[in-house]
Amino acid sequence: MNNLNSTRITLHVNGKTCELEVAPNRLLLDVLRNDLGLTGTKCGCDDSSCSACTVLVNGEPMLSCLMLAAAYPDREITTIEGVASNGVLDPLQVGFCEEGGAQCGFCTPGMILTAKSLLEKNPEPSDQELREALSGNLCRCTGYIQILASVRRAIDLLREHQPQGVSQR
Amino acid sequence: MSVSPIGARIPMVDSEAKVTGKGKYADDLSLPGMLVGKILHSPHAHARIRSIDTSAAERLPGVHAVVTGHETPVKYGILPIGHDETIFTSDKVRYIGDNVAGVAAETEAIAEEALRLIKVDYEPLPAHLHPEESMRAERNLIHDDKPNNIEKEYHHHFGDVERGFAEAEYIREDRFDCAEVTHAALEPHSTLAAFEADGRLTVWSSTQVPYYLMKTLASTLQMPEEKVRVIKPLVGGGFGGKSEVIPLEPAAAVLARKAGRPVKITYTREEVFYAHRGRPRTIVELKTGVRRDGRLTAVEARIIQDGGAYCSYGVVTILYSGQLLNAMYDIPNVKFDGYRVLTNKPACGAMRGHGTVNARYAFETQLDMVATVLGIDPAEIRRRNFLKPPCRTINDLRVLSYGYPECVERVVERSGWRDKRGKLAIGKGIGIAGSHYVSGAANSIIRSNMPHTTVDLVIDREGNVTLYTGAAEIGQGSDTVQLQIAAAELGVELRRMKLVAADTSRTPIDLGSYSSRVTFMAGNATVAAAREARQKLLSAVAHALGENAAQWTIENGRVFQRGEPRRAMSFEEAARLACGSDSEIKTTGTYSPPAEAQGGKYKGAGVGPSPAYSYSAQVAEVTVDVESGQVTVDRVVAAHDCGKAINPLTVEGQVEGSVWMGLGQAVQEEMLWEHGHLMNPGLLEYRSASTLESPRIETIIVESHDPEGPFGAKEAGEGSLAATLPAVVNAIYDAVGVWITSLPVTPEKILKALEEKRHRTESRSH
Numbered sequence: 001m002n003n004l005n006s007t008r009i010t011l012h013v014n015g016k017t018c019e020l021e022v023a024p025n026r027l028l029l030d031v032l033r034n035d036l037g038l039t040g041t042k043c044g045c046d047d048s049s050c051s052a053c054t055v056l057v058n059g060e061p062m063l064s065c066l067m068l069a070a071a072y073p074d075r076e077i078t079t080i081e082g083v084a085s086n087g088v089l090d091p092l093q094v095g096f097c098e099e100g101g102a103q104c105g106f107c108t109p110g111m112i113l114t115a116k117s118l119l120e121k122n123p124e125p126s127d128q129e130l131r132e133a134l135s136g137n138l139c140r141c142t143g144y145i146q147i148l149a150s151v152r153r154a155i156d157l158l159r160e161h162q163p164q165g166v167s168q169r
Numbered sequence: 170m171s172v173s174p175i176g177a178r179i180p181m182v183d184s185e186a187k188v189t190g191k192g193k194y195a196d197d198l199s200l201p202g203m204l205v206g207k208i209l210h211s212p213h214a215h216a217r218i219r220s221i222d223t224s225a226a227e228r229l230p231g232v233h234a235v236v237t238g239h240e241t242p243v244k245y246g247i248l249p250i251g252h253d254e255t256i257f258t259s260d261k262v263r264y265i266g267d268n269v270a271g272v273a274a275e276t277e278a279i280a281e282e283a284l285r286l287i288k289v290d291y292e293p294l295p296a297h298l299h300p301e302e303s304m305r306a307e308r309n310l311i312h313d314d315k316p317n318n319i320e321k322e323y324h325h326h327f328g329d330v331e332r333g334f335a336e337a338e339y340i341r342e343d344r345f346d347c348a349e350v351t352h353a354a355l356e357p358h359s360t361l362a363a364f365e366a367d368g369r370l371t372v373w374s375s376t377q378v379p380y381y382l383m384k385t386l387a388s389t390l391q392m393p394e395e396k397v398r399v400i401k402p403l404v405g406g407g408f409g410g411k412s413e414v415i416p417l418e419p420a421a422a423v424l425a426r427k428a429g430r431p432v433k434i435t436y437t438r439e440e441v442f443y444a445h446r447g448r449p450r451t452i453v454e455l456k457t458g459v460r461r462d463g464r465l466t467a468v469e470a471r472i473i474q475d476g477g478a479y480c481s482y483g484v485v486t487i488l489y490s491g492q493l494l495n496a497m498y499d500i501p502n503v504k505f506d507g508y509r510v511l512t513n514k515p516a517c518g519a520m521r522g523h524g525t526v527n528a529r530y531a532f533e534t535q536l537d538m539v540a541t542v543l544g545i546d547p548a549e550i551r552r553r554n555f556l557k558p559p560c561r562t563i564n565d566l567r568v569l570s571y572g573y574p575e576c577v578e579r580v581v582e583r584s585g586w587r588d589k590r591g592k593l594a595i596g597k598g599i600g601i602a603g604s605h606y607v608s609g610a611a612n613s614i615i616r617s618n619m620p621h622t623t624v625d626l627v628i629d630r631e632g633n634v635t636l637y638t639g640a641a642e643i644g645q646g647s648d649t650v651q652l653q654i655a656a657a658e659l660g661v662e663l664r665r666m667k668l669v670a671a672d673t674s675r676t677p678i679d680l681g682s683y684s685s686r687v688t689f690m691a692g693n694a695t696v697a698a699a700r701e702a703r704q705k706l707l708s709a710v711a712h713a714l715g716e717n718a719a720q721w722t723i724e725n726g727r728v729f730q731r732g733e734p735r736r737a738m739s740f741e742e743a744a745r746l747a748c749g750s751d752s753e754i755k756t757t758g759t760y761s762p763p764a765e766a767q768g769g770k771y772k773g774a775g776v777g778p779s780p781a782y783s784y785s786a787q788v789a790e791v792t793v794d795v796e797s798g799q800v801t802v803d804r805v806v807a808a809h810d811c812g813k814a815i816n817p818l819t820v821e822g823q824v825e826g827s828v829w830m831g832l833g834q835a836v837q838e839e840m841l842w843e844h845g846h847l848m849n850p851g852l853l854e855y856r857s858a859s860t861l862e863s864p865r866i867e868t869i870i871v872e873s874h875d876p877e878g879p880f881g882a883k884e885a886g887e888g889s890l891a892a893t894l895p896a897v898v899n900a901i902y903d904a905v906g907v908w909i910t911s912l913p914v915t916p917e918k919i920l921k922a923l924e925e926k927r928h929r930t931e932s933r934s935h
Contacts, residue, residue, distance in 0.1 A: 033197075034199075038190070039190070039193065039194075039196075039197035040189070040190015040191065041190070042194075042355075042356070042405070043196070043357070043435075044355045044356065044357065044405075044852070045357075045851065045852050046437050046438050046439075047438065047851055047853075049438070049851055049852035049853040050355060050852050079190065080188075080189065080190035081189070081190045081191075083189070083190075084189055089185070089188065089189070092188075093185075093188040093189065096184065096187075096188045097181075097184040097185060097188055098180050100180070100181070100818045100819065100821070100822045102181070102184050102187040102188055103181075103406070103644040103645065103646070103822055103826065104187075104354070104355065104356065104403075104404065104405045104406035104407075104643065104644025105183075105184075105187025105188075105192060105403060105405065105644065106194065106354075106355040106356040106405030106644075107355050108187050108188055109188075109190050130860075131860040131861050132860075132861065134859075134860045135859040135860045135861045136859070137859075137860075138355065138852055138857050138859060140353055140354055140355050140406050140408070140826075140830070140857065141355075141406055141644055141822070141826050142822060142825060142826055142829070143825040143826050143828060143830075143832075143863055143866055144829070144860045144863045145821075145822075145825040145829075145863075145865075145866050146818075146821070146822050146825065147860075148860070
């Protein structure tokens, strides 16, 4: 029941600071989707099986279905809506379009955010490193072939852009 | 030269919406005043409902509606002969998870509390949980009008199997048992229903079949169809699991009507598993007769499907399992006894490769068993039984394009088959198998004479082209393919095209995304609409200029007289000229399968016929750990005959996805039941494979150019699934010399088979 008193919380999401009143038992996934309207973060399983709800917390992929919204006042949260900057798609987003990594698209936000976190730490992952990084993110459409190709395409795009000093972020 | 969008690797037109998170799925939508709907599910597998008391739930503050089965008496079901469900049940519950009541409340927590306050007095009944026992039951039947709990049985006999087996020089009989599997699309089903002040209903739902959903909402809510509008937002995968009306859809609508406010229901993952409609457990008793040279003389199959508690697509599923034994190979004599059996478990329905998968696994595995005994190479025994199209099979399926022989040769070549089969180290193996699937059913479920699909095409005065289609994009890329087809036929650039799809009040009727019908059927209707629009535009332009229309053409959005491309006018100019005093040029295209493709006249002949069949051949390579029994699939090479790849990027995506889903069923996925409870209703427990367990899949596109397909195209989304299972099982035999006749191939089954093999070898040596 909703008998818990609401509490005032602060969230830093996609570079914006939001102050809102929520019950202390509310999950970050729920608050992102229903209070902030950031519906790009998906709920696929309710039990931390699928990672469709992945968001970045200070750059680390975390499952927003396991996080209390009130517990992250000082962290920078990035959702899929915060990945493109000024309408310019991130290389990962370009890769997922061009290589078919998004079929139904439901796992895509989580996949892109998980891959983004990986590539920032390790811009040239081996196949095994890439597979391990994405192994918590389930997809039922692709058999992962075009997802892996999409990330590879993003790696190529990042590599092409780097010598010219073009920012990827 | 014109640059045709046909055959181009074009990103899906909705991909940017998906990668940015901006695209909306049903659960992403909300309306002012929206309530949360929840469904009370049965805790009993089989029980009579003595009474339901909802008074405490109704009194709970924040609850706006409670609905039970007494208010929802109208029966429905996807098949006209299978109307056995109601929105909420009132007499009996027939599986754990059956739908007993619904509530709409201001929050999810209040809705859940309200469910707890509903008191249902059940009288438990003996439950029928095993198909072979259930079909002998005489009492406590699941549905009173289904004796022996048999939903439907079919007995087909084509040719003369007795003569065929008499002519055989080798006959083999085996029993195969395939576990139940489910779609587990990543998006849980979700429905938002809202009534307008004038009584019109709008429903946004995660559906593959907006048109059928609209009809069922109208019938179950007893409303005129023109007052019901179904809109399909983005759908997060279907695989057949959203290809019929799912209980939450009419439940949300009936709750919204009673509450007088919009209601959204989104299933939990556990509810998705119990809603199910997946592939039934299937027992296949198969007998194959061959001559010494491997030529098939007769096939006899007795197939039992554990259908669960309601009909769903069941009658079609059991028919597919028998009917599609036929359109791959030349089999002169075929007998099929099929039983769709009711049990007290969630209803099975259509799942990718509908009905064909388990029978294909049995057939292709037994074909390898036969080849092994006769000493014939498994690829060669398939060659010796190829059809010789154009032809009609013994059960009257018309086959025109047939890329299967090329598929076999291409996978043999690519995989290195000749250097590997029978020559790999112990524990390593390679196997081959084939499969096929319909490009849409030639006979519609609803037995109507109307076209299977209609599309409208509009060219406005500014030269914008809009395609209106009822077809349902569910992630397979059908919106993109339809736009490519329209752009190519019209002669304009893809960027000029816009699509309005899957909104029953705005788009013409399409039967939906199932049986792999959209590219072929909506594609053909799109060709027709675009061809007529092109002619209309050109004759209007020519007429306005006082010229002969036959001399005019459109290429890359430029309109010109043949031979004079330098004097071309832009498409915008041409559109303005052609529209004259009208606001737009509008054309309509339809598609109905030709009579010759609609099959025979015998009972059950309606299922199986298709205007065209896709074909797949696959080679799988595996490693079997003889100590642990663990099977690792290392590589799959899949050749798929899709007629013509309109978009190779999406064709490859469909083939890879099919193969991968087949692998899941082959080696790890399984619904585990105990006393009617599902023991693994979660994605991890169900063991959906991750990147780490997913092998290399290499796709080879084979293009047989179907004479009736749009630009020669056939289906690509389902036909590759079935071949994967037997290819893996045949590879396991090559690796360790045991046949696995039960799916999934678990380590326990491998170890047991190896143990039995050891015993046989030892007893022979004594």
